[in-house]
Amino acid sequence: MDGMITEDGRLNPEFGGEREALYTGLNGCTVERVRISPGESYVFKPLAKGGNSREAWAYEHVRPSLPGLFPRLIARSADGISGQGWLLFEDLGPLSHRFNEGTAAALIGQIARWHALPTASFGIRSRQGPKPTIGEMAEALRQNEEEWVPYLEEFRWPKASMRSLIAEALELERSESVVFSHGDLHLGNYAMTAGGIRVLDWEHAHLNSRHWDLFHVLDLSHPLFPKTMNPGMRDRLLERYLDAAEAFGPPSDRTRFRREYYVFSSVFSLWLLLLIERDLRREDGVWPADKLEEQRLETLENLRQCLASFIILSYVKKS
Structure with a gap:
């Protein structure tokens, strides 16, 4: 690998291979596969200028507690270099990012593991x-009520009820303890391999x-990675998380946990709908308009389902 990467942090065009x-990230950096010879290939990930070192930090501090979950980090740029930072990973080969319940269940079992880390x-x-945090999203919704009211009219969901959920989301952020989070678990950042589930881009x-991590797996929509969720699958995966979490700590109040999840998901989805609408109005947007329209429909359906589940759970609790 000597000579593969230049001193200023770029792939050397004279190296061969x-x-x-x-893919190209939102930071404008393109991640590439480099095949040196049959059976030898790597994934080169340049970092944005002023480079985000949090991924390298996660490899140093978190990876040892989660063996087999991260792709191996082969090499990285030195700290404090003047050129562009970079990371070089093992190549896991072609990965499927199609959503299915089995892969999501395997991932959620691992999420419970890293949520339990000290x-x-x-x-x-x-x-x-x-x-933004869920509290910041809730505050933005509180201040821009006229933008989200039309969505609720589609579901015949009372405006006062949504105000109540927004208030609960604000209180949730103030009162809930925090855990270590991957932070960006959209469908493109994990995959099932022959060696088990692997999680990318930390x-x-x-x-x-x-x-936060659970919402990204269950209900976050993405313009490039569509998925279909339904209430039964969502509840099974939430139960999977709670079962796995109990292996690392005391039992949870499952009804309260699920209720809080529906509050979190509803507020996040409503905030995301407004973001999608703004992206659709932009002429220089990153995502194609047809993909954003699909994302909008998926987000609307997830919101509808979570509001309905919240109603059912609240009714059961009162009974």
């Missing part, structure tokens, strides 16, 4: 992920609610 662009021993304090690792 076959290069394949895998965050104090890592020294991580950041609660900043790739999106650059947004931070502290957050337990519901």
